[in-house]
Amino acid sequence: MTSTEGYTERYAAAHGRFVVVPASYVFLLREGATGDEVLLQLRQNTGYMDDHWAAAAAGHVERGETACDAARREALEELGVTDVDLTFVTSMQRTRHDQAIDERIDFFFTARAWSGEPRIVETEKAVELRWCPLDALPDPVVPHERAVLESLRAGTTQAYCTFGF
Numbered sequence: 001m002t003s004t005e006g007y008t009e010r011y012a013a014a015h016g017r018f019v020v021v022p023a024s025y026v027f028l029l030r031e032g033a034t035g036d037e038v039l040l041q042l043r044q045n046t047g048y049m050d051d052h053w054a055a056a057a058a059g060h061v062e063r064g065e066t067a068c069d070a071a072r073r074e075a076l077e078e079l080g081v082t083d084v085d086l087t088f089v090t091s092m093q094r095t096r097h098d099q100a101i102d103e104r105i106d107f108f109f110t111a112r113a114w115s116g117e118p119r120i121v122e123t124e125k126a127v128e129l130r131w132c133p134l135d136a137l138p139d140p141v142v143p144h145e146r147a148v149l150e151s152l153r154a155g156t157t158q159a160y161c162t163f164g165f
Contacts, residue, residue, distance in 0.1 A: 022061040024071040025108045025145065026084065027152070028118060036134045038149060039118055040141070041078070041126040053141045056118060056129060067107035075114065078122055079129075083115040089152065094144050094163035108148050 028039040039056040043049055057078045061070040068086055075084045086109040095103045120126045132138055134153040137146065144163040151157045 020103050020105050022067065022070075022105050022107070023059060024061055024067045024074060025055040025058040025106060025148075026071045026075050026086070027055055027089075027108065027110045027149070028057075028075075028079075028081075028114065029110050029112050030131065032131065032133055034133055034135070036153070037131040038134055038137075038152075039079075040130055040132050040138065041120065042128040042130070043142075044125065044127045046125050049142045051140075053130075053132070053138045054145055055142075061107075068109070071107070071109045075111075078120075078126075079116075079118040080121045081114040081116040081118055083113075084111045085113040086111050090148060090157050090159060090161050092144060092148065092161050092163055094165075096164050106144070110152070 030037050030039075040053040041056045043052055043054050057071070057074040059070065059074040059077070061067055065073070071086055072082075072084050075081050089108040089110055092106040092108065093103065094106065118129060120129055130138065134149060137149060141149065147161070147163055148157070151161075
């Protein structure tokens with residue numbers, strides 16, 4: 001544990017506050033034969049939601065980094081694509097009362113244009129990439145990500161949403 005992590009835990013305990021962990025997600029979209037398709041990855045060996053389908057690119061926002069910068073970095077690190085034309089979709093505040101995790105703030109983006117052919121770069125963390133129709137998602141999808149994908153399909157996304165409360 002670093003001194004900063006120790007301080008954060010002591011501060012949270014002393015003041016009864018939680019620590020918010022930010023993450024960015026990128027859903028690459030394309031027009032398919034029957035409507036919009038999203039690129040998903042099948043997770044493995046991550047310790048979180050393994051064997052679930054998830055955004056093809058996602059990860060924590062690092063200190064000093066914006067959510068947009070994190071989304072572009074993750075798209076490069078996980079898919080090998082650049083020049084990602086991001087569109088902000090929603091921010092999600094979430095928690096899981098059945099697990100000991102910090103509260104989260106997730107920033108979701110879509111992109112319909114990028115440079116390069118998406119591929120699995122982190123082969124130890126994903127076993128498959130698949131273009132999936134938004135109206136026929138595979139099972140299982142990470143639950144909070146499924147909620148965003150369903151709102152995209154239905155056209156009901158809002159700037160802010162919650163999950164797990």
